[in-house]
Amino acid sequence: MVAKSLLAVCLCFAAVTSQAQVLDVPHQQDVPTRTLLVPTPNAKAVVLLFSGGGGMLRLKEDGLTKNHHTFVRSADQWSQYQIDAVLVDTPYDLGDIKRGDRRDGGEHLSRVGEVVQFYKNKLGLPIWIFGHSMGTSTATHFVNQLNQQSKLLTGIIIAGTVRTASLSDDVKLPVLAIHHANDQCVSTPPSVSENIISSRPKNTVSRLEIIEGGASDGNVCESFAYHGFNQTEPEFIKRAAQFILSQ
Numbered sequence: 001m002v003a004k005s006l007l008a009v010c011l012c013f014a015a016v017t018s019q020a021q022v023l024d025v026p027h028q029q030d031v032p033t034r035t036l037l038v039p040t041p042n043a044k045a046v047v048l049l050f051s052g053g054g055g056m057l058r059l060k061e062d063g064l065t066k067n068h069h070t071f072v073r074s075a076d077q078w079s080q081y082q083i084d085a086v087l088v089d090t091p092y093d094l095g096d097i098k099r100g101d102r103r104d105g106g107e108h109l110s111r112v113g114e115v116v117q118f119y120k121n122k123l124g125l126p127i128w129i130f131g132h133s134m135g136t137s138t139a140t141h142f143v144n145q146l147n148q149q150s151k152l153l154t155g156i157i158i159a160g161t162v163r164t165a166s167l168s169d170d171v172k173l174p175v176l177a178i179h180h181a182n183d184q185c186v187s188t189p190p191s192v193s194e195n196i197i198s199s200r201p202k203n204t205v206s207r208l209e210i211i212e213g214g215a216s217d218g219n220v221c222e223s224f225a226y227h228g229f230n231q232t233e234p235e236f237i238k239r240a241a242q243f244i245l246s247q
Contacts, residue, residue, distance in 0.1 A: 020075075022063045025111075025118045033111045034059045034089040037119075040079035045126045045154070045244050046119055047078065048086045050112075052133025052160070054093040055103075068223050070132060074233040081241035084123060088115055096134055097187045101164045103137040112142045113149035126154035128244055133188060133227065136165040144168045155247055157240050160185070160227050161193040167200070174205040176243040178236065180229055181212045185221035205247065209239045 024032035078085040095102040131139030136158040155174040177193035200206040214232035
């Protein structure tokens with residue numbers, strides 16, 4: 001089952017990259033932050049996708065990657081909703097729950113801000129930040145800064161939310177949390193997403209979406225488990241896209 005899934009991902013993503021564009025976002029005197037823009041005609045918004053684990057997609061110059069994260073698998077599905085998708089890579093490992101979460105570091109958050117500013121300038125569209133698993137730590141730490149670059153965002157989406165993620169009451173952005181009902185990863189129980197949404201200030205827009213079905217293969221915290229929304233990608237993207245377009 002996993003082997004067949006990997007083949008499908010490779011074939012699908014190869015088709016996506018034929019129309020996508022690799023864009024390196026400058027970072028001071030250091031290596032740039034590599035991104036992959038998957039555009040759509042007449043886009044209404046752009047979503048910046050921050051993956052889980054150590055965050056390293058290792059995007060090649062042609063846009064290809066051996067990473068099978070749910071964001072990679074579903075990169076082609078945003079276009080039907082007229083939303084530009086951007087896979088955001090990192091040149092260095094960002095850690096994880098076991099090895100330590102380094103997504104609150106100034107270096108990392110500076111890069112996130114540069115990517116937000118870059119795509120705001122380039123596309124002039126409403127920008128959403130979307131983190132999955134450990135990527136939810138990136139997304140929440142970034143918006144909690146309440147600085148000039150985070151204020152360029154239109155909203156935030158978190159999915160398979162990790163325990164280290166939290167949102168300040170001072171964040172007034174619309175917030176969507178998505179979780180799989182059967183997520184068995186000890187670091188990302190559904191209660192984390194539930195608690196973030198239930199604790200949002202009453203004068204803010206927030207929603208919790210629970211997804212069921214699909215399949216779970218391998219490690220319960222990896223990409224092809226329920227945690228990674230395996231075989232529910234169309235519904236996963238649909239719910240996120242509908243929330244984006246409703247704001």
